[in-house]
Amino acid sequence: MVKAEETFYLVRGDFLPEAMRKTLEVKAQLERGKASSVFEAVKEVGLSRSAFYKYRDAVFPFQAIQQTRIITLFFHLEDRSGTLSKLLDTVAQAGGNILTIHQTIPVNGKANVTLSLDVERLNIELDGLINKLKKQEFIERVDILSSGA
Structure with missing residues (x-):
């Protein structure tokens, strides 16, 4: 049996809670080098660090999980x-x-x-x-x- 935390869903972005959308923005800023630290990125997008750390390992952009060639x-x-x-x-x-x-x-x-x-x-x-x-x-x-x- 698959555990709930191991199940993935594809969800349209506008249905995600604001904190999850902002977490994705923070991750994007860090990846692109537009922010040099988590502190700087969360401040820029208006998200608490605790919310970022809560969701960072649970929400991913679709392209990031598309691993197939x-x-x-x-x-x-x-x-x-x-x-x-x-x-x-x-x-x-x-x-x-x-x-x-x-x-x-x-x-x-x-x-x-x-x-x-x-x-x-x-x-x-x-x-x-x-x-x-x-x-x-x-x-x-x-x-x-x-x-x-």
């Missing part, structure tokens, strides 16, 4: 039995976590597949995975559409 790949595949399965297996064997899959209906013996992958835990270099995919005889083309890596 996500990449979106586009494939042009031959329409043969098992090709999608082989593609997904290659990605899984490399340690990629498949987040989304979109496959078009095959036309003229070809299908397009778009995969979004979490590549944080790859057991090979990303370039190595892409090269391995390009070498598959049923894959005609691999393009990187986006990369948060």
Whole structure:
């Protein structure tokens, strides 16, 4: 069972209590070097030091907790039995976590597949995975559409 203090929620900023929003402002000022100390930062945003220390380890900006490296790949595949399965297996064997899959209906013996992958835990270099995919005889083309890596 997960303890309440280990559960995370994504909450829109304007629903947070003022002290939590100000805690985020203090953390941002310290990160950017706009304040040289907690005392200076809390004074600037109008927050007590005790409130800052109460919330500092409990509230984070969304970007700070987004630790995954996500990449979106586009494939042009031959329409043969098992090709999608082989593609997904290659990605899984490399340690990629498949987040989304979109496959078009095959036309003229070809299908397009778009995969979004979490590549944080790859057991090979990303370039190595892409090269391995390009070498598959049923894959005609691999393009990187986006990369948060």
